[in-house]
Amino acid sequence: MDERILGIDAGGSSSRVVLVADGAVTELPAGPPMNALLTNGFARQLEKIIRDSGATAAGIGLPGLRSARQGRDASRALTERCGCPVLVTGDGETAQQGAFGGGPGIVVMAGTGCAAVGRAGSRLVQVGGHGFLLGDEGSAYWLGQAAARAALYWEDGMGGSAAIHRAVVSAAGSTLHELIIKVNTHSSERSLVTLFAPVLTALAETDPVARELTDRAADHLAALAAAARRKLGEGLPVAGAGGVFLSTVIWDRFVSLTGATRPQASPAVGAALLAGARV
Numbered sequence: 001m002d003e004r005i006l007g008i009d010a011g012g013s014s015s016r017v018v019l020v021a022d023g024a025v026t027e028l029p030a031g032p033p034m035n036a037l038l039t040n041g042f043a044r045q046l047e048k049i050i051r052d053s054g055a056t057a058a059g060i061g062l063p064g065l066r067s068a069r070q071g072r073d074a075s076r077a078l079t080e081r082c083g084c085p086v087l088v089t090g091d092g093e094t095a096q097q098g099a100f101g102g103g104p105g106i107v108v109m110a111g112t113g114c115a116a117v118g119r120a121g122s123r124l125v126q127v128g129g130h131g132f133l134l135g136d137e138g139s140a141y142w143l144g145q146a147a148a149r150a151a152l153y154w155e156d157g158m159g160g161s162a163a164i165h166r167a168v169v170s171a172a173g174s175t176l177h178e179l180i181i182k183v184n185t186h187s188s189e190r191s192l193v194t195l196f197a198p199v200l201t202a203l204a205e206t207d208p209v210a211r212e213l214t215d216r217a218a219d220h221l222a223a224l225a226a227a228a229r230r231k232l233g234e235g236l237p238v239a240g241a242g243g244v245f246l247s248t249v250i251w252d253r254f255v256s257l258t259g260a261t262r263p264q265a266s267p268a269v270g271a272a273l274l275a276g277a278r279v
Contacts, residue, residue, distance in 0.1 A: 002021065002022070002056075003021065003056050003057065003276065004019060004020075004021045004053070004054060004055045004056045004057075005019070005020045005021070005055065005056070005057050005058070005059070005272045005275050005276045006018070006019055006020075006028075006049075006050060006053050006055035006057070006058040006059070006272065006275070007019075007020060007058070007059050007060075007094070007268040007269055007270070007271035007272030007273075007275065008031065008046065008049060008058065008059070008060040008061065008268060008271055009061050009091065009094060009095075009266065009267040009268035009270075009271060010031070010033075010034035010035070010042075010046075010060065010061060010062045010063060010091060011033060011034070011063065011091070011111055011112060012033055012035060012063065012111065012112025012113055012141070012190050012191075012194070013033055013111065013112050013140075013190075013191060013194060013243075014030045014031065014032065014033055015030060015031035015032060015033065015034050015049075016030060016031075016266065016267070016268040017029065017030060017031055017049060017053070017268060018266070018268040018269055018272060019053055019055065019272075020269065020272040020273075020276065025269055025272075028053060031045065031046075031049050032045055033112075033191070034046070034062065034063075035062075035063045035064040036062050036063065036064030036065045036066075036070065036074075037063075037064035037066070037131070039064075042062070043074065043077060043078060043081075046060060046078060046086075046088075047078060047081050047082055050078070050082045050084070050086065051082060055084060056084055057084050057085045057086070057087075057275045057276065058078075058082070058084065058085075058086045058087070058271075058275055059086075059087045059089075059094065059270075059271035059272050059273070059274045059275025059276075060078075060086065060087065060088045060089070060094075060271055061089060061090065061091035061092075061093065061094030061095065061267050061268075061270065061271045062074070062088055062089070062090065062091060063090070063091045063113060063129075064131075065088070065089070065090045071088045071089050071090065074088040075087050075088045085275070085278070086275075087271075087274055087275045087278055089271075089274065090117075090126070091109070091267060092107075092109065092115055092116075092117030092126050092129065093117060093124065093270075093274070094267045094268075094270040094271040094274060095107045095109050095117060095241050095263075095267035095270060096117045096118065096119050096124075096270070097267075097270035097271075097273050097274050098241075098263055098264065098265040098266050098267050098268070098269045098270025098271075098273065099239040099241060099263035099264060099265070099267075099270070100119075100237070100239065100263075100264060101264050101265065101273075102273065102277075103119075104118075104119055104120045104121070104236055104237075105118065105119065105236055105237040105238065105239060106118035106225055106228045106229060106232070106236050106237070106238045106239070107238075107239045107240070107241055107263065108221050108222075108224050108225050108238065108239070108240050108241070108242075108254075108258075108260070109241050109242045109267070110138055110139055110140070110221050110240065110241070110242040110243070110244035110245055110250075111139065111140060111242035111243050111244065112132075112139060112140050112141055112190055112194055113129065113131065113132060113136045113139045113141065114128055114129070114136050114137070114138050114139035114142075114220075114221060114224065114242070114244070115127065115128040115129030115224065116128055116224035116225055116227065116228040117228070118228040118229070118231070118232045118236060119232075120232040120233055120236060123232060125228055125231045125232055126228075127224050127227040127228045127231070128224045132190060137217075137220040138216075138217040138218070138219075138220030138221040138224075138244065139217075139244065140194040140197040140242075140243060140244050141190050141193055141194050141197075142217065142220075143194075143196070143197035143200050143201065143213070143214070143217055143244065144193040144194045144195060144196035144197040144199075144200070145193050145196075146200060146213045146216075146217075147164055147167075147168055147196035147197070147199055147200035147210075147213070148168055148176075148179065148183075148193060148196055150164040150165070150168075150200075150209055150210075150213065151164050151165040151167075151168035151169065151176060152176055152180075155176055159209075160209060161207055161208075161209040161210065163203055163206070163207045163209075163210070164199075164200065164203060164207065164209060164210055167196075167199045167200075167202075167203060168196055168199060171195055171196055171199050172195070172196075179192075197244070198247075200213060200214060201214055201244075201247035201249060201250060204247070204249040204250075205249065211249070214247065214249050214250050214253075215249075215253060217244070217250055218249075218250045218251075218253035218254045218257070219253075219257070221240070221244070221250075221254055222253075222254055222257035222258050225238045225257075225258045225260070226258075237259075237261065238258045238259060238260040238261075239260055239261055239262065239263045239264075240254055240255075240258075240260045240261075240262070240263075241263045241266075241267065
């Protein structure tokens with residue numbers, strides 16, 4: 001049977017899925033948001049994606065894994081349920097694999113959450129990735145939260161900016177009072193807040209408050225790379241992956257601080273490469 005290797009990059013907003021066969025990479029429809037800590041029934045969602053793809057093996061980068069044992073247990077369970085080899089590991093390892101084609105280097109991932117993962121030889125380290133309640137500074141969630149706070153500060157007469165206030169209210173499609181109720185009622189629903197991240201980055205070229213906040217985000221992300229370099233070696237290359245780096249303002253500052261380049265391939269491809277190497 002020809003090998004059809006599925007790669008899944010699970011994330012807080014959606015999950016990217018690719019199929020690698022005969023050296024070609026095919027994008028499949030995105031899956032739902034998934035996180036090992038926050039998503040009930042994520043194993044059933046993964047099983048459906050794998051079965052529907054007709055894959056002969058699958059690799060999954062899953063955020064929220066807190067131990068290697070948890071990954072091994074999930075791998076074993078999905079392998080039994082799907083009838084093909086399934087490898088589940090942290091999303092950082094698959095992102096690093098894709099970014100450097102299995103070679104050494106540090107990838108900073110900045111999507112809904114953020115973390116840096118570096119590899120040098122057999123050593124693998126992670127910096128950050130502590131979740132939106134205890135960390136994720138510089139992530140889309142952090143940026144969205146910063147935008148919402150700036151809008152609330154403006155309404156309360158405590159700072160912020162009129163431009164951010166107008167943009168947040170427009171994006172929310174409701175009053176800030178209604179937004180407060182939604183966010184606090186559904187506090188684990190991160191898409192309510194990450195909605196405002198592109199609102200903030202779009203204003204950074206013209207609004208000084210937005211620019212200050214996006215600069216802080218880039219500085220946080222660069223600090224993740226610096227910490228990983230201290231653990232592994234100062235000469236390691238850095239790559240930046242994730243939707244936050246679509247912002248030119250954030251990317252340019254991050255590059256100036258780290259010398260970063262774009263990844264060679266996506267984390268979903270990295271997941272497929274890991275799975276293919278272990279089939």
